[in-house]
Amino acid sequence: xxxxxxxxxxxxxxxxxxxxxxxxxxxxxxxxxxxxxxxxxxxxxxxxxxxxxxxxxxxxxxxxxxxxxxxxxxxxxxxxxxxxxxxxxxxxxxxxxxxxxxxxxxxxxxxxxxxxxxxxxxxxxxxxxxxxxxxxxxxxxxxxxxxxxxxxxxxxxxxxxxxxxxxxxxxxxxxxxxxxxxxxxxxxxxxxxxxxxxxxxxxxxxxxxxxxxxxxxxxxxxxxxxxxxxxxxxxxxxxxxxxxxxxxxxxxxxxxxxxxxxxx
Amino acid sequence: xxxxxxxxxxxxxxxxxxxxxxxxxxxxxxxxxxxxxxxxxxxxxxxxxxxxxxxxxxxxxxxxxxxxxxxxxxxxxxxxxxxxxxxxxxxxxxxxxxxxxxxxxxxxxxxxxxxxxxxxxxxxxxxxxxxxxxxxxxxxxxxxxxxxxxxxxxxxxxxxxxxxxxxxxxxxxxxxxxxxxxxxxxxxxxxxxxxxxxxxxxxxxxxxxxxxxxxxxxxxxxxxxxxxxxxxxxxxxxxxxxxxxxxxxxxxxxxxxxxxxxxxxxxxxxxxxxxxxxxxxxxxxxxxxxxxxxxxxxxxxxxxxxxxxxxxxxxxxxxxxxxxxxxxxxxxxxxxxxxxxxxxxxxxxxxxxxxxxxxxxxxxxxxxxxxxxxxxxxxxxxxxxxxxxxxxxxxxxxxxxxxxxxxxxxxxxxxxxxxxxxxxxxxxxxxxxxxxxxxxxxxxxxxxxxxxxxxxxxxxxxxxxxxxxxxxxxxxxxxxxxxxxxxxxxxxxxxxxxxxxxxxxxxxxxxxxxxxxxxxxxxxxxxxxxxxxxxxxxxxxxxxxxxxxxxxxxxxxxxxxxxxxxxxxxxxxxxxxxxxxxxxxxxxxxxxxxxxxxxxxxxxxxxx
Ligand code: HEM
Ligand SMILES: [Cu+2]
Ligand SMILES: [Cu+2]
Numbered sequence: 102x103x104x105x106x107x108x109x110x111x112x113x114x115x116x117x118x119x120x121x122x123x124x125x126x127x128x129x130x131x132x133x134x135x136x137x138x139x140x141x142x143x144x145x146x147x148x149x150x151x152x153x154x155x156x157x158x159x160x161x162x163x164x165x166x167x168x169x170x171x172x173x174x175x176x177x178x179x180x181x182x183x184x185x186x187x188x189x190x191x192x193x194x195x196x197x198x199x200x201x202x203x204x205x206x207x208x209x210x211x212x213x214x215x216x217x218x219x220x221x222x223x224x225x226x227x228x229x230x231x232x233x234x235x236x237x238x239x240x241x242x243x244x245x246x247x248x249x250x251x252x253x254x255x256x257x258x259x260x261x262x263x264x265x266x267x268x269x270x271x272x273x274x275x276x277x278x279x280x281x282x283x284x285x286x287x288x289x290x291x292x293x294x295x296x297x298x299x300x301x302x303x304x305x306x307x308x309x310x311x312x313x314x315x316x317x318x319x320x321x322x323x324x325x326x327x328x329x330x331x332x333x334x335x336x337x338x339x340x341x342x343x344x345x346x347x348x349x350x351x352x353x354x355x356x357x358x359x360x361x362x363x364x365x
Numbered sequence: 366x367x368x369x370x371x372x373x374x375x376x377x378x379x380x381x382x383x384x385x386x387x388x389x390x391x392x393x394x395x396x397x398x399x400x401x402x403x404x405x406x407x408x409x410x411x412x413x414x415x416x417x418x419x420x421x422x423x424x425x426x427x428x429x430x431x432x433x434x435x436x437x438x439x440x441x442x443x444x445x446x447x448x449x450x451x452x453x454x455x456x457x458x459x460x461x462x463x464x465x466x467x468x469x470x471x472x473x474x475x476x477x478x479x480x481x482x483x484x485x486x487x488x489x490x491x492x493x494x495x496x497x498x499x500x501x502x503x504x505x506x507x508x509x510x511x512x513x514x515x516x517x518x519x520x521x522x523x524x525x526x527x528x529x530x531x532x533x534x535x536x537x538x539x540x541x542x543x544x545x546x547x548x549x550x551x552x553x554x555x556x557x558x559x560x561x562x563x564x565x566x567x568x569x570x571x572x573x574x575x576x577x578x579x580x581x582x583x584x585x586x587x588x589x590x591x592x593x594x595x596x597x598x599x600x601x602x603x604x605x606x607x608x609x610x611x612x613x614x615x616x617x618x619x620x621x622x623x624x625x626x627x628x629x630x631x632x633x634x635x636x637x638x639x640x641x642x643x644x645x646x647x648x649x650x651x652x653x654x655x656x657x658x659x660x661x662x663x664x665x666x667x668x669x670x671x672x673x674x675x676x677x678x679x680x681x682x683x684x685x686x687x688x689x690x691x692x693x694x695x696x697x698x699x700x701x702x703x704x705x706x707x708x709x710x711x712x713x714x715x716x717x718x719x720x721x722x723x724x725x726x727x728x729x730x731x732x733x734x735x736x737x738x739x740x741x742x743x744x745x746x747x748x749x750x751x752x753x754x755x756x757x758x759x760x761x762x763x764x765x766x767x768x769x770x771x772x773x774x775x776x777x778x779x780x781x782x783x784x785x786x787x788x789x790x791x792x793x794x795x796x797x798x799x800x801x802x803x804x805x806x807x808x809x810x811x812x813x814x815x816x817x818x819x820x821x822x823x824x825x826x827x828x829x830x831x832x833x834x835x836x837x838x839x840x841x842x843x844x845x846x847x848x849x850x851x852x853x854x855x856x857x858x859x860x861x862x863x864x865x866x867x868x869x870x871x872x873x874x875x876x877x878x879x880x881x882x883x884x885x886x887x888x889x890x891x892x893x894x895x896x897x898x899x900x901x902x903x904x905x906x907x908x909x910x911x912x913x914x915x916x917x918x919x920x921x922x923x924x925x926x927x928x929x930x931x932x933x934x935x936x937x938x939x940x941x942x943x944x945x946x947x948x949x950x951x952x953x954x955x956x957x958x959x960x961x962x963x964x965x966x967x968x969x970x971x972x973x
Contacts, residue, residue, distance in 0.1 A: 298635020
């Protein structure tokens with residue numbers, strides 16, 4: 102069935118899989134098609150876990166795809182002579198290639214638990230910095246007013262323009278008014294669905310100042326694509342000044358409206 | 366002929382009064398035609414009905430995908446053809462239209478293509494033939510399992526033309542987006558029809574599943590013990606078990622969502638849920654409940670969507686490696702392991718959903734463990750080609766590519782199973798890459814392997830090898846161009862389901878890569894023209910195949926091609942497992958399951 106050329110051509114096609122696969126991942130960072138800049142305190146552990154799994158799976162990928170190529174090349178019926186090896190399996194091999202991956206996978210499972218717990222389970226003991234409410238198709242923000250507590254009449258209401266101080270723990274209370282949304286901060290390695298009827302805590306600590314995207318990552322309707330916000334990370338001093346200017350602005354434009362909104 | 370008998374039973378009452386000697390009444394030609402080709406109870410006809418219907422939907426699903434890819438590559442630019450057809454805002458695509466497109470692309474591909482083509486088309490066609498039965502245990506049920514697909518086809522098909530368009534809350538259909546009519550244009554009639562269609566697919570699958578289990582357990586030929594079954598049958602069997610246990614949950618959840626939408630039950634709507642400034646429900650429910658129920662079915666369903674392909678690929682690979690399957694029992698056990706573990710990993714779709722993070726950790730461990738049987742299968746496939754005498758037929762190339770691509774899909778699963786990493790890559794193109802590697806590069810390539818391999822049994826003729834290989838090479842290259850790049854898009858965090866992501870600073874520079882991927886997708890769909898022509902041409906003009914064109918071992922290859930009603934023209938008796946290739950001392954490099962053990966008798970049987 103087919104000449105040696107078919108076998109050679111096909112084998113090389115299968116060899117191209119690991120070669121081009123690895124090349125794609127190797128070249129991508131040069132085109133900035135890679136993990137976006139991380140400005141969070143916990144992001145480094147996530148990124149290094151990603152890299153660790155990438156290397157681990159990369160090795161398995163190259164070995165298995167390489168073997169596939171090699172076997173296709175070597176055992177092409179148009180090239181190899183004599184009959185195929187008559188063998189139904191090998192007990193030792195089966196045990197080995199069950200136990201070794203099992204060990205690796207179990208290690209991976211245990212190894213990552215601490216990171217997960219830090220990011221999603223060990224909530225800092227503090228009052229929420231602000232409340233974020235998803236709504237078709239915007240992020241509504243609610244900061245404590247001058248009294249410093251959330252849920253009082255002087256709360257500050259903003260849309261899509263999130264500011265946080267750098268190097269401080271931030272605790273967000275995430276809610277949704279209508280459908281599911283997902284609060285995604287690519288540069289802070291934060292993602293959490295907002296679920297109507299639930300108050301979900303989200304926390305992080307930013308390590309650098311700058312402006313970054315807030316992306317909605319859970320389908321929320323026709324305008325999902327434009328449910329964008331911006332997070333500004335700034336020094337404590339700039340943050341306070343910004344907060345002050347926002348308070349002043351709200352008091353000037355809608356002194357009693359905030360109170361009404363709250364009463365509802 | 367059994368067909369004549371069955372049509373006469375339909376009119377027994379009339380026959381008895383009209384002709385006392387119980388001669389069957391003269392069958393009317395229309396009835397004869399209907400009972401043979403339309404409402405046939407023959408498993409082979411039903412299998413082919415499934416095959417043709419699903420291939421047609423495959424084409425529709427593929428075109429939907431191209432429209433989706435168009436918008437991702439060149440957002441808001443005029444869409445060729447479709448733009449004129451659905452004239453919206455000049456020729457450009459509205460965002461709600463885009464949302465509907467990807468929802469229906471996934472829905473069509475999963476529920477109208479992959480699931481029915483594996484179980485419906487190949488399950489039906491192959492199970493009786495491969496176990497040596499004359500038909501399924503319940504032929505009428507079998508016929509119904511096909512005809513229940515038609516209401517589904519109609520519901521899904523019609524939903525494109527109702528007010529607001531077809532469903533547009535994703536194939537996962539998460540409430541409240543899907544339950545509140547005000548939440549999205551497609552959440553009106555489109556969503557209701559979607560749920561009805563889904564229910565019908567479920568009924569069809571359930572009827573098939575009961576039938577497959579019974580047939581495999583009860584109707585095996587003499588000598589066909591469970592551990593002599595080909596992998597295809599093992600996979601079909603375990604798939605049927607998965608269906609039977611998981612489907613009721615989806616059906617119930619579907620009815621709950623239907624009730625939420627129509628009579629205001631509020632299973633999935635929390636207290637005070639406002640959509641579009643309107644209080645839309647009385648509350649008392651939980652959106653996450655849907656996700657649990659949906660994934661309790663849909664995670665096992667992803668295995669329903671690949672196990673049969675794994676089975677078929679194993680059979681094809683052994684045949685063209687001319688070598689016994691490496692580790693038959695481990696292969697069976699790992700399928701069973703996947704099926705068992707498959708019921709306790711559904712939460713990995715919900716790591717970020719708001720589910721208790723401690724529960725997430727538990728699901729992480731079970732998900733890591735499910736990668737293990739997948740790894741075992743891969744190693745055994747490699748063991749199977751090792752030391753073989755590989756014949757690079759089209760079917761073999763597709764089967765090998767299944768293995769090569771499944772490795773990628775399985776390995777990317779590990780990234781997502783790692784909960785901290787999933788925080789970043791959940792709902793990005795990394796996920797899209799993962800499931801296209803397992804479902805398209807895996808299952809769809811496996812299905813092509815199966816079509817090229819069993820085509821001679823289905824139609825008595827073989828497909829053209831040259832054009833088959835051309836089809837393979839182009840598909841293989843374009844599919845990797847389309848899907849491999851999705852991994853690195855995902856690494857940037859590029860979100861799925863966005864009509865236009867380039868206004869984000871973070872994703873602004875990714876448009877050229879997406880344009881490249883769309884070109885590859887266009888190439889991939891275009892390559893299927895070769896397949897379509899080859900398929901239909903070979904059906905009528907391909908070289909006559911004979912009973913066993915591949916010199917394979919399975920029982921199906923002892924039957925005529927195509928097999929007549931009742932399948933076998935002799936009673937098959939099974940003497941060995943299905944993978945006895947290249948047995949030392951045998952006079953040919955394959956020993957069929959029916960070849961008598963005695964060598965002299967073997968020579969006799971091989972003579973004609
Ligand atoms: C090696 C074994 C596998 C592992 C560890 C694995 C893991 C995962 C995880 C963790 C997710 C959720 C990711 C997220 O949404 O953030 C996922 C999604 C998915 N997986 Fe797998 N998977 C494996 C094999 C498969 C197979 C064999 C199939 C299908 C044949 C499959 C089909 C899917 C699909 C369709 C989704 C996405 C559903 C959606 O969100 O639309 N996976 N997988
Ligand atoms: Cu959204
Ligand atoms: Cu899953």
